[in-house]
Amino acid sequence: MLQYIELTLKNLAYQKMRAVLTLLGVIIGITAVVAMVSIGAGMSQAVEEQFEAFGTNKIIVTATQSLGATGQGLTDSDVNAIEEVFGVEFVSPMYSVSTGTEFKGEEKVATVWGLDPDKAERTFSDVGGYNMYAGRWLQPGDRNVVVVGFQIHDDFYKTSIESGNKITIQGEEFRVVGIFKEVGDPDQDSVIMMNIDTLRELLGREDSVSGIIVRVKNGADVDIVALRIEERLKNRHEDAEFMVSTSQQLLESIKSMTQVIQIVFGGIAAISLLVGGIGIANTMIMNVMERTPEIGIMKATGATNNQIMKIFLVESGIFGLIGGSIGIFFGYLISKAINVAAETYLGPNLLVTAVTNDMIMQALGFSLAVGVISGVYPAYRAVKLDPVEALRG
């Protein structure tokens, strides 16, 4: 095999420009594959990690009331009903709305969450990211105060908001009592939290809730508790105006979504690799045509068909392998660059792309396969040449 490789390297050195151009096709293809797959993997990992931080002992009930529905969605009485379900530790209602806000004369729309101040800290205490940067969490009895995400504090308004400042929401003044640490997720970092009752009064929504976060007792089966909650709610609502999902289910669906993204990414990149393979096939056919007299000489001096086949397959395989190695290197650089860019513009640890050893081995195997497969037809043509005619050129 070494001898075949030696011969191939001589052949490549002989047609440098052509070899370089052929390699370029594979390099671009493999670079794209490695970069795309590593970004895809980084994205899914980021999403999953963020989600896992939420904990697997949670059940989320969301109102899905659509326009024209007869029911009135989820209400406080549903919250109480869920609280009585066997296996539920505690229940925290939530009301979420996008609404106008004003700070020092600057008006902007922000996401406001209404939470039960008695339960808010307990609900989120084991959820990653809700640690205090300054001030405190919502506390029982809080009325006209808010806790804000880091971005709201930092650069949401022209002037940064500090603990003790007042912002106006729906015409009412609220004092900022706490600021969360930055987590890197723009949604999470730009949320404003307040007492759910205050928010509903402001909006005139009485006792409706948009979501209910349920924490399951230790040892209880999350899926069974979720089924019980669903049963309970079905008895209370004629239409299905709600959706019960466990955090595990949400994680699964997110995982399958990111998998699709990865496949799409990889698929797009694979197309460019296909083009690279066609480039190899093209070069190899040219090589076979140009080297026809040489193939004649090989046959006349006793080379078997297998040996000739092998000479050309090794040559195209090496095209794939060299292109693949360089491509992996560039893909790795791109992946690193994206890491740095993500850290700079999106925040730390939000998107960590990685080129794993597995990925490198797979990419090498893949590029070798592309090279060899691209060489099959040209090699077959070389084998089929008649020695007498080949010698004539």
Added chain:
Amino acid sequence: MDVIRLENVEKTYIMGKVKVHALRGVNLAIEKGEYVAIMGPSGSGKSTLMNQVGALDRPTKGRVFIEEHDISKMSDNELAKIRRENIGFIFQQFNLISRLTAIENVELPMWYAGMSKIKRVRRAAELLRLVGLGDRMKHRPTELSGGQMQRVCIARALANNPDIIMADEPTGNLDSKSSEDIMEILEKLNKEGRTIVMVTHEDEYAKRAGRTIIIRDGRIVS
């Protein structure tokens, strides 16, 4: 013993829509150690005859024996084995691989035979010294004169120590001095007991062979 024997060999080509009868029933026996010259005008079928004798091609009809192997029904790979082990080729156009050095060209047939690198290099160097190119081993064909290239070609033909040497107008592209060198080497190889079959245009060289076969219109006429 006949090293080469042709029995009623016919060879027909299809060129476009025309059938060309290149050989029309050739019978020929060449004994071991013979030195045979094949002559004939162009288009007479002497190249086709050479291809049959050299196991480069199979006959359309009839049978060809090389050292008692019937090549008429052989597979490509069996033919390759005969060419590799029993026959050494010398061509008018030298047919060296231009990217490879002299010694690498000589190594090729031994590579096909599966010989180890060390043995190959040793034997190739020995053969190049034998044809007087001990100081040109690392040169590429483009850096060699015609006579030198032909000597590389002879070294390559001898690589696997074949009994038969097929020389297709070996002096056709050489000046008279180089031609004389080549002829002397061929004669020396013949004296060692190798069978030489040489196609030539030149009476002078044909006369130096032990027997001259003349072919015309696909038939041996004398």
